Amino acid sequence: MRTGLVPDMIYSELEEIVGAAYISNSESEKLVYSTDWFWLPQMWLDRGEQLRPPDYIVRPGTSEEIAEILKIANSYKIPVIPWGGGSGSQGGAVPIFGGIMLDVKRLNKVLEIDERSLTVTAQAGINGTQLEWAVNEKNLTLPHYPASANCATLGGYLAPRGSGTISTKYGKAEDLVLSMQVVLPNGEIIRTPKVPNHAGGPDFYRLFLGSEGTLGVITEATMQLDYLPEVRLFRALLFDDLAKALEAGRLIVTKRLEPTVIRLYDQKSTLSQVKKVLGYAFDGAYMVIGFDGDPDIAALQEQKALSICANLGAQDLGREPGEAWWQHRYDFYYPPKGLHFPWMYGTTESVTTFSNIEKLYYAQKEAVESSYKDWDVDYIGHFSHWFHWGTMVYSRFIIKNPPEDAHEALKLHNRIWNTAVTAALENGGMVNEHHGVGLKLSRFMRRQYGDAWPMLERLKNALDPNGIMNPGKVGFGGVK
Amino acid sequence: MTYQEALETLEKCRYCLMCRHADPLSHVSFNEALTPHGIALTIYSEHKGLLSWNEDSLRTVFSETDAGVARSHCATDQPFSEAVSAVKSELLSQGKMPETVARLKERLEQTPSFFGDAEFKSALEQNDYALFISDEMQYLWPESVNAVNTLIKALTLSPAEITRGKSSGFLALSLGFMEQAKKQAKQLMTELEAVKAKELIVLSQTDLYTCRHVYAERLGLSFPEEVKVTSLLALLTQAYKNGKLSFKPSADTRPYAYIDPSQALRVKDFDSPRHLLGAILPGNQVELFWRKERTHPTGSGSTWFSNPELAEKLTRARLEDAQKQGAEVIYCEDSADLSQLNRYAADYGLELKGLYELLADHLG
Ligand SMILES: Cc1cc2nc3c(=O)[nH]c(=O)nc-3n(C[C@H](O)[C@H](O)[C@H](O)COP(=O)(O)OP(=O)(O)OC[C@H]3O[C@@H](n4cnc5c(N)ncnc54)[C@H](O)[C@@H]3O)c2cc1C
Numbered sequence: 001m002r003t004g005l006v007p008d009m010i011y012s013e014l015e016e017i018v019g020a021a022y023i024s025n026s027e028s029e030k031l032v033y034s035t036d037w038f039w040l041p042q043m044w045l046d047r048g049e050q051l052r053p054p055d056y057i058v059r060p061g062t063s064e065e066i067a068e069i070l071k072i073a074n075s076y077k078i079p080v081i082p083w084g085g086g087s088g089s090q091g092g093a094v095p096i097f098g099g100i101m102l103d104v105k106r107l108n109k110v111l112e113i114d115e116r117s118l119t120v121t122a123q124a125g126i127n128g129t130q131l132e133w134a135v136n137e138k139n140l141t142l143p144h145y146p147a148s149a150n151c152a153t154l155g156g157y158l159a160p161r162g163s164g165t166i167s168t169k170y171g172k173a174e175d176l177v178l179s180m181q182v183v184l185p186n187g188e189i190i191r192t193p194k195v196p197n198h199a200g201g202p203d204f205y206r207l208f209l210g211s212e213g214t215l216g217v218i219t220e221a222t223m224q225l226d227y228l229p230e231v232r233l234f235r236a237l238l239f240d241d242l243a244k245a246l247e248a249g250r251l252i253v254t255k256r257l258e259p260t261v262i263r264l265y266d267q268k269s270t271l272s273q274v275k276k277v278l279g280y281a282f283d284g285a286y287m288v289i290g291f292d293g294d295p296d297i298a299a300l301q302e303q304k305a306l307s308i309c310a311n312l313g314a315q316d317l318g319r320e321p322g323e324a325w326w327q328h329r330y331d332f333y334y335p336p337k338g339l340h341f342p343w344m345y346g347t348t349e350s351v352t353t354f355s356n357i358e359k360l361y362y363a364q365k366e367a368v369e370s371s372y373k374d375w376d377v378d379y380i381g382h383f384s385h386w387f388h389w390g391t392m393v394y395s396r397f398i399i400k401n402p403p404e405d406a407h408e409a410l411k412l413h414n415r416i417w418n419t420a421v422t423a424a425l426e427n428g429g430m431v432n433e434h435h436g437v438g439l440k441l442s443r444f445m446r447r448q449y450g451d452a453w454p455m456l457e458r459l460k461n462a463l464d465p466n467g468i469m470n471p472g473k474v475g476f477g478g479v480k
Numbered sequence: 481m482t483y484q485e486a487l488e489t490l491e492k493c494r495y496c497l498m499c500r501h502a503d504p505l506s507h508v509s510f511n512e513a514l515t516p517h518g519i520a521l522t523i524y525s526e527h528k529g530l531l532s533w534n535e536d537s538l539r540t541v542f543s544e545t546d547a548g549v550a551r552s553h554c555a556t557d558q559p560f561s562e563a564v565s566a567v568k569s570e571l572l573s574q575g576k577m578p579e580t581v582a583r584l585k586e587r588l589e590q591t592p593s594f595f596g597d598a599e600f601k602s603a604l605e606q607n608d609y610a611l612f613i614s615d616e617m618q619y620l621w622p623e624s625v626n627a628v629n630t631l632i633k634a635l636t637l638s639p640a641e642i643t644r645g646k647s648s649g650f651l652a653l654s655l656g657f658m659e660q661a662k663k664q665a666k667q668l669m670t671e672l673e674a675v676k677a678k679e680l681i682v683l684s685q686t687d688l689y690t691c692r693h694v695y696a697e698r699l700g701l702s703f704p705e706e707v708k709v710t711s712l713l714a715l716l717t718q719a720y721k722n723g724k725l726s727f728k729p730s731a732d733t734r735p736y737a738y739i740d741p742s743q744a745l746r747v748k749d750f751d752s753p754r755h756l757l758g759a760i761l762p763g764n765q766v767e768l769f770w771r772k773e774r775t776h777p778t779g780s781g782s783t784w785f786s787n788p789e790l791a792e793k794l795t796r797a798r799l800e801d802a803q804k805q806g807a808e809v810i811y812c813e814d815s816a817d818l819s820q821l822n823r824y825a826a827d828y829g830l831e832l833k834g835l836y837e838l839l840a841d842h843l844g
């Protein structure tokens with residue numbers, strides 16, 4: 001706890017940089033910025049418990065202002081937490097040690113749309129949907145469609161390595177970025193090379209993808225665009241066996257039929273989620289496949305994919321349930337159809353190769369269901385982001401009657417995560433695929449990276465010797 | 481909606497961020513606390529004992545005008561506007577309000593309008609048509625009154641004026657003064673009944689929304705079902721399309737933009753004004769980025785009273801948008817918006833014109 005003159009000193013120095021209108025330490029603002037979308041801090045507030053708020057909220061308008069703020073943070077050795085939309089589910093933007101909440105949303109300009117190269121350069125605080133509206137005016141799209149586009153920022157897409165609904169064809173946010181401007185922890189402003197696919201030395205820009213504000217602040221990014229597709233075709237299928245459905249997905253991607261979407265719900269998800277949101281009572285594994293672009297090519301790709309599915313015994317449910325899924329694809333996440341308090345829940349998504357995916361899914365399911373039977377835990381999953389070599393399982397645990405006491409609830413929550421992540425790591429998976437690490441998975445980083453972890457720590461120490469950048473996240477420690 | 485019912489909605493908004501992309505307050509303030517999520521979390525946190533009501537937290541809640549944009553973009557149709565009004569009303573009943581609103585309360589208790597107190601006596605003779613010229617038009621943009629009368633004459637109508645120079649009650653409602661809002665609404669409805677009109681002509685989208693929806697749905701009053709509420713712009717568009725009305729093209733070739741009024745999302749008649757403008761000024765219309773379904777308020781509503789700095793930011797954002805799109809002239813028909821835009825339009829080299837005046841001047 002800082003007492004005496006120092007807080008006022010820091011406040012006045014920060015105010016000097018951003019101006020009085022863009023700094024605050026009001027109680028209500030501090031409370032709102034004390035939590036992102038992570039279940040734990042949200043639960044904490046829900047149970048009437050106090051969270052550690054940030055000490056100052058600053059809203060810089062330029063990279064240069066950010067650089068100056070970081071210099072102040074270094075001189076006082078106080079944490080800086082970059083905040084985009086606060087929609088992260090991992091606690092990445094939670095100010096666990098207080099400090100400066102660096103809300104980057106004022107950096108919200110579209111700087112250039114290059115209609116020939118199909119790229120957009122924008123500031124990192126721009127809201128995802130607003131950026132999409134801007135490129136749509138030119139008949140273009142940024143093909144990163146996370147369910148959180150309405151609330152997340154461009155920087156928030158990149159910092160935790162997010163993935164959108166159509167990533168199977170277009171790639172994750174990290175695959176769409178060409179270059180970035182980053183303010184390093186010591187206040188230096190750097191720009192990564194203009195294009196990524198070169199042989200002029202290591203692609204160090206990838207270091208910032210997944211750094212979640214621990215290695216610097218992303219202030220600008222150039223992203224790849226696509227033309228808005230002429231058609232989008234969706235179709236739903238029902239498999240009586242999850243293994244056959246996974247095989248269908250594997251064949252569709254490995255034969256390079258370029259699906260926009262393959263969304264495969266396990267039987268339990270089909271019975272609960274699909275029924276609740278879309279109203280269909282299907283018994284089996286419900287799959288939606290989508291193709292887009294040129295009408296003739298998309299139709300042909302769809303036809304080939306349908307024939308793969310038919311050979312594996314799928315029932316073709318037609319277009320309507322596929323299109324309904326596309327229309328309502330985000331309703332799965334919003335109130336009142338999404339998850340809500342007082343339930344306890346978590347998305348233990350993981351990614352692995354086709355050879356391991358079934359093993360991982362069943363191991364995690366068995367571990368969570370058997371260990372937390374007494375809590376009547378539900379484990380549901382779907383497979384949604386497919387790569388040429390494997391896929392990810394977006395699995396969720398849900399407990400409808402968790403402990404009322406916040407501290408007990410926290411313990412149970414963390415135990416379930418230990419179980420689920422251990423099952424993923426032991427079966428060839430990663431701690432997750434697209435939500436990032438944040439606070440939630442920080443303790444698993446050393447285990448995930450094994451021998452490589454000390455190298456990452458050395459890099460962190462070299463870039464941020466005082467440890468001011470988002471301390472306690474992504475496996476790194478606190479301020480030194 | 482009761483305070484308790486409001487909390488049920490706010491419980492959902494507290495944990496939802498899904499109208500952020502369209503949210504005007506955070507777009508100009510960049511402040512998380514001023515999003516529907518932030519406002520809901522603030523109210524909810526007070527309810528949970530994590531915050532107390534003070535000037536700062538009250539200001540957060542009262543900065544929200546009427547959340548029309550959030551309401552319109554809500555992913556799951558939550559009545560966020562109604563919930564915020566209910567909370568404001570509860571706070572006012574406990575004497576809790578920011579200083580700016582406290583000053584207004586006193587004023588409201590003394591005069592029936594925020595903007596002026598001249599008395600206009602309506603004859604209240606029986607007529608199939610009634611016309612409502614609000615206090616906003618009367619006091620904030622009076623040059624529209626004559627234009628409106630000219631246009632109505634051109635439609636060969638001679639409606640009975642009701643509650644001229646008074647408020648429909650919307651502004652009071654959006655500040656949480658429910659009783660005042662009801663009083664103003666009842667006065668309008670009483671005069672409407674007195675003239676036995678079958679159709680009420682209103683001059684702004686706010687009044688259209690208020691008469692069509694607010695009275696019944698939010699104030700619990702029974703607006704006479706048999707009375708059709710129509711906007712003058714819709715009547716003019718219809719007459720123009722039917723060939724009953726014509727306009728002379730203007731010689732002005734400067735690029736211009738139409739500013740969708742603050743409550744446009746409540747009614748969603750985006751086409752009528754554009755159609756009429758196109759009749760007079762074909763070919764040189766530019767569109768704002770923040771237009772139609774994603775339009776933002778101009779800062780003219782209750783925010784102007786409860787948080788003037790924020791209102792100014794909203795206004796400037798609209799003007800900046802117009803300037804950026806290359807407009808030299810901007811048009812709007814809403815008097816409150818016109819008067820608000822007028823405060824700063826010159827800073828952006830923009831000429832501001834009332835749409836009714838343009839239409840009246842170019843009648844064929
Ligand atoms: C309803 C809902 C649905 C979601 N669906 C998806 C989905 O489909 N796909 C997906 O990938 N995610 C999803 N998420 C998770 C989340 O929205 C994403 O991770 C999102 O990209 C985070 O963006 P943000 O701007 O809100 O970041 P924040 O939550 O503000 O920050 C996330 C992390 O990045 C850091 N950070 C933010 N901006 C910067 C910057 N400019 N420079 C450096 N570090 C920065 C923060 O410090 C934090 O560690 C969902 C979340 C919600 C609420």
Ligand code: SF4
Binds near residue numbers: 497558
């Ligand atoms: S108004 Fe709707 S979209 Fe906005 S926060 Fe509330 S529930 Fe979410």
